[in-house]
Amino acid sequence: MPLWLIFHPDGTFEDDASKEALATDITSYYVNVGLPPFYVTANFIKMSGNTMYVGGKPPAKDKPFVRITVDHIAVTLPDQDSVYERTANRLNDLLKPHIADKGYDWEFHVDQTERRLWRINGVVPPPFKSEEEKKWVKENKAVPY
Amino acid sequence: MPLWLIFHPDGTFEDDASKEALATDITSYYVNVGLPPFYVTANFIKMSGNTMYVGGKPPAKDKPFVRITVDHIAVTLPDQDSVYERTANRLNDLLKPHIADKGYDWEFHVDQTERRLWRINGVVPPPFKSEEEKKWVKENKAVPY
Amino acid sequence: MPLWLIFHPDGTFEDDASKEALATDITSYYVNVGLPPFYVTANFIKMSGNTMYVGGKPPAKDKPFVRITVDHIAVTLPDQDSVYERTANRLNDLLKPHIADKGYDWEFHVDQTERRLWRINGVVPPPFKSEEEKKWVKENKAVPY
Numbered sequence: 001m002p003l004w005l006i007f008h009p010d011g012t013f014e015d016d017a018s019k020e021a022l023a024t025d026i027t028s029y030y031v032n033v034g035l036p037p038f039y040v041t042a043n044f045i046k047m048s049g050n051t052m053y054v055g056g057k058p059p060a061k062d063k064p065f066v067r068i069t070v071d072h073i074a075v076t077l078p079d080q081d082s083v084y085e086r087t088a089n090r091l092n093d094l095l096k097p098h099i100a101d102k103g104y105d106w107e108f109h110v111d112q113t114e115r116r117l118w119r120i121n122g123v124v125p126p127p128f129k130s131e132e133e134k135k136w137v138k139e140n141k142a143v144p145y
Numbered sequence: 146m147p148l149w150l151i152f153h154p155d156g157t158f159e160d161d162a163s164k165e166a167l168a169t170d171i172t173s174y175y176v177n178v179g180l181p182p183f184y185v186t187a188n189f190i191k192m193s194g195n196t197m198y199v200g201g202k203p204p205a206k207d208k209p210f211v212r213i214t215v216d217h218i219a220v221t222l223p224d225q226d227s228v229y230e231r232t233a234n235r236l237n238d239l240l241k242p243h244i245a246d247k248g249y250d251w252e253f254h255v256d257q258t259e260r261r262l263w264r265i266n267g268v269v270p271p272p273f274k275s276e277e278e279k280k281w282v283k284e285n286k287a288v289p290y
Numbered sequence: 291m292p293l294w295l296i297f298h299p300d301g302t303f304e305d306d307a308s309k310e311a312l313a314t315d316i317t318s319y320y321v322n323v324g325l326p327p328f329y330v331t332a333n334f335i336k337m338s339g340n341t342m343y344v345g346g347k348p349p350a351k352d353k354p355f356v357r358i359t360v361d362h363i364a365v366t367l368p369d370q371d372s373v374y375e376r377t378a379n380r381l382n383d384l385l386k387p388h389i390a391d392k393g394y395d396w397e398f399h400v401d402q403t404e405r406r407l408w409r410i411n412g413v414v415p416p417p418f419k420s421e422e423e424k425k426w427v428k429e430n431k432a433v434p435y
Contacts, residue, residue, distance in 0.1 A: 003212065003254070007333055016195045016203075023198030037200035041212050041252070043152055044196045050306045051334045053313030055327035055430065058306075067293065067331050069361070070407075071214070073254045084406035085414075092412045100412060107331070109293070109363045110407035116229035117215075117222075117255035122237045122245060124230075140200065148357065148399070161340045161348075168343030182345035186357050186397070188297055189341045216359070218399045261374035262360075262400035267382045267390060269375075285345065 001039040001074040001118070001125070002030055007047050007067040009059065012104060019044050022098040029094050034129060035074060036136045039120075059105065066099055068108035073118045075128050146184040146219040146263070146270070147175055152192050152212040154204065157249060164189050167243040174239050179274060180219060181282045184265075204250065211244055213253035218263045220273050291329040291364040291408070291415070292320055297337050297357040299349065302394060309334050312388040319384050324419060325364060326427045329410075349395065356389055358398035363408045365418050 004026055006013070013019050023042040030040050050058045052065065059065040070091070077083050091108060099106045118125060121142040126132030132145040149171055151158070158164050168187040175185050195203045197210065204210040215236070222228050236253060244251045263270060266287040271277030277290040294316055296303070303309050313332040320330050340348045342355065349355040360381070367373050381398060389396045408415060411432040416422030422435040 001252075001254075003214065019195065020198065020201065020203075024201035027198075027201040040198075040200055041210075042198045043192055043212070044198075045190075045335075046196070047333055050309065051336070053310065053317075053330075053332045053334075055330055056310065056314035056317040058310075065331075067333070069293065071254065071256070081406065084404070088407050088409055088414075092409055096412075105411055107291075107410045108408070109291075109361065109403055111256065111361070111401065111403040112407075113254055113256040114229070116226065117233050117257075118253070119233055119237055120252045121250055122241075124233075146397075146399075148359065164340065165343065165346065165348075169346035172343075172346040185343075185345055186355075187343040188337055188357070189343075190335075191341070216399065216401070256401065258399055258401040259374070261371065262378050262402075263398070264378055264382055265397045266395055267386075269378075 001035065001072070002026070002041070003071040003073075004040075004042040005069045006042060006044045007052065007069075008044060009047050009052060009064050009066075010049070011061070012064045012066060012102075013044055013046075018098070022095075025094045025098065029090060031137075033075075034133070034137070036133070036140055038136075038140050038142075039074065039125075064104045066104050066106040068095075068106065070108060070110040072110055072112045073115055074125065076112045076115070146180065146217070147171070147186070148216040148218075149185075149187040150214045151187060151189045152197065152214075153189060154192050154197060154209050154211075155194070156206070157209045157211060157247075158189055158191075163243070167240075170239045170243065174235060176282075178220075179278070179282070181278070181285055183281075183285050183287075184219065184270075209249045211249050211251040213240075213251065215253060215255040217255055217257045218260055219270065221257045221260070291325065291362070292316070292331070293361040293363075294330075294332040295359045296332060296334045297342065297359075298334060299337050299342060299354050299356075300339070301351070302354045302356060302392075303334055303336075308388070312385075315384045315388065319380060321427075323365075324423070324427070326423070326430055328430050328432075329364065329415075354394045356394050356396040358385075358396065360398060360400040362400055362402045363405055364415065366402045366405070
């Protein structure tokens with residue numbers, strides 16, 4: 001469900017351990033909300049050489065810039081500023097050790113899309129917080145229901 | 146118009162024939178709805194090595210995972226559950242021989258975006274089901290109108 | 291804020307100068323609207339070989355096709371057709387020397403996403419046209435406020 005695209009330059013997330021560490025923390029965030037781990041996909045897209053431009057220039061090599069996009073599908077947040085703020089802050093917190101603490105610049109934004117146009121292995125994912133969803137959490141895969 | 150991004154791991158869609166076969170079936174779906182074939186773009190983005198993480202781990206090599214995102218622009222579906230269900234089911238059906246039948250895991254979601262911020266070769270695409278659109282279907286390219 | 295993804299085939303945007311020229315014109319568009327230059331990210335994603343299909347076929351090698359997606363976050367346009375038309379026309383204009391005048395085919399669409407789920411370097415970007423935003427323009431970076 002959440003799909004994270006992590007556009008990162010050469011010299012960042014070069015080893016699998018650093019990618020897995022971030023992907024694991026992203027996953028934990030959603031698992032804490034109650035979602036199955038396998039909902040969470042994180043794609044690391046390396047922007048090699050001068051393929052990423054910020055303000056018309058490639059970022060300085062000693063100041064990497066990581067641009068992240070997130071699609072949220074399972075849950076559309078209620079229209080309350082405090083809920084949006086808390087969500088964005090938590091995403092900030094999970095990114096901190098992987099990006100901010102390494103001295104990178106970064107930006108993220110989240111899009112919320114239509115749940116009814118979403119399928120996993122051909123199956124309609126069960127409603128948020130339903131008994132069926134809890135079974136998907138437990139099995140950590142899409143099981144018929 | 147529909148833009149399909151197909152994030153796929155090593156070992157899947159390696160030959161052009163398999164990509165073209167899926168792209169052709171995707172195109173047929175939209176042509177059946179009445180849209181011009183050239184509206185349909187399918188981008189195959191290979192996620193080589195360990196660049197895709199699901200639930201914090203790279204999927205098992207013997208169980209490839211294909212993640213698909215779709216942008217719909219020409220037509221926003223009417224707000225009826227049955228229409229959404231039918232649409233998602235048809236996308237499932239077209240994917241089946243290319244993904245499910247090969248034993249891959251997969252997930253897709255569709256975003257619907259603003260038609261008024263869409264241009265092809267600088268031209269405003271004609272209204273859905275209009276005479277002008279039929280001309281675009283026939284010519285299979287963006288012709289002034 | 292605006293995130294541009296430019297999916298382009300072999301033989302287009304091969305040299306850094308052509309990428310930087312387009313990225314610079316994209317940036318100028320948003321700076322003219324009042325936004326800080328560093329808000330503008332343009333990612334050039336090369337679709338090598340036969341990885342991009344239009345209407346089920348790879349575009350002819352002598353007629354490159356460039357597919358562009360744009361995410362707008364800082365500003366959601368007011369719901370007036372004239373505003374949408376003017377915006378899309380201006381994007382057309384800025385693309386012209388980089389794409390149309392080179393004989394490429396192209397298509398773009400813009401998605402507008404939720405401002406409240408957007409952060410730069412962990413900071414909430416200041417409101418559009420605010421004094422704080424003007425400071426971000428002047429400094430061309432995310433400064434606490």
